[in-house]
Amino acid sequence: MPAEQWKGIWAVSRGGLVPGAILARELGIRYVDTICISSYDHDHQRDMSVLKAPEGDGEGYLIVEDLVDSGDTARKLRELYPKAKLIAVCAKPSGALLLDDYVVDIEQETWIEQPWDMSIQYIEPINRKQK
Numbered sequence: 001m002p003a004e005q006w007k008g009i010w011a012v013s014r015g016g017l018v019p020g021a022i023l024a025r026e027l028g029i030r031y032v033d034t035i036c037i038s039s040y041d042h043d044h045q046r047d048m049s050v051l052k053a054p055e056g057d058g059e060g061y062l063i064v065e066d067l068v069d070s071g072d073t074a075r076k077l078r079e080l081y082p083k084a085k086l087i088a089v090c091a092k093p094s095g096a097l098l099l100d101d102y103v104v105d106i107e108q109e110t111w112i113e114q115p116w117d118m119s120i121q122y123i124e125p126i127n128r129k130q131k
Contacts, residue, residue: 003027007060010035010084012073013052015066019089019117023064035063035080039071046071050080058084067112068102071095 008031011020017034024032036052054061058081065088068074074095077086088110091102106112 003029003090005060006062006097008032008063009064010054010058010081012037012063012065012077015114016064016088019066020064023062029062035075035077039073048076050076053080057082063100064088064091066114067106068092068095068099071098074098 005028008023008028009020009029011017013034013036016053020032028099033054034052035050037048037050037052039046039048061081061084063077063081063084063086065077065085065086067090068088071091071094074086074088075098077084078098085100086098088099088102088113090104090106091099092106092108092110094108096102
C-alpha cells in the first residue's frame with residue numbers, strides 16, 4: 001500500500017480514529033479527516049445518522065474503521081464514497097464482503113471491546129460522579 005497513491009485517510013468516528021491515526025503514521029500520510037456516523041449508544045445499535053461527511057466520491061482516500069459488524073455503516077460508506085478503499089481492523093461475516101481489506105475475522109455474535117474504549121477497572125462516567 002504505497003502512501004503516494006493516497007490523498008489521505010478518512011477515519012470513521014469514533015472507532016476508526018485510533019486505527020486511522022496509526023495507519024497515517026505508518027504510511028507517512030499527513031492528511032487525515034473524519035467521517036462522523038452515529039449508529040451505536042455504547043453497546044446498543046440504533047438508527048444511523050451521518051453527522052459529517054467529506055465532499056467527493058472517495059477517489060484516492062482510505063476509509064478506516066475499527067470493526068465492521070452488521071455491514072450497515074459499510075453499506076452507507078460505499079454509497080457515499082464508491083471510489084474509496086474501505087478497510088477495517090476487524091470484520092464480522094455480515095459485513096466482511098463490503099470491505100476491500102481487513103485484518104481479523106470475528107464471529108458475528110461476539111462483542112468487541114477495543115483497547116482504547118476500556119479501562120482496567122470500571123470507571124463511573126463524570127456526569128454520574130457529580131450527583
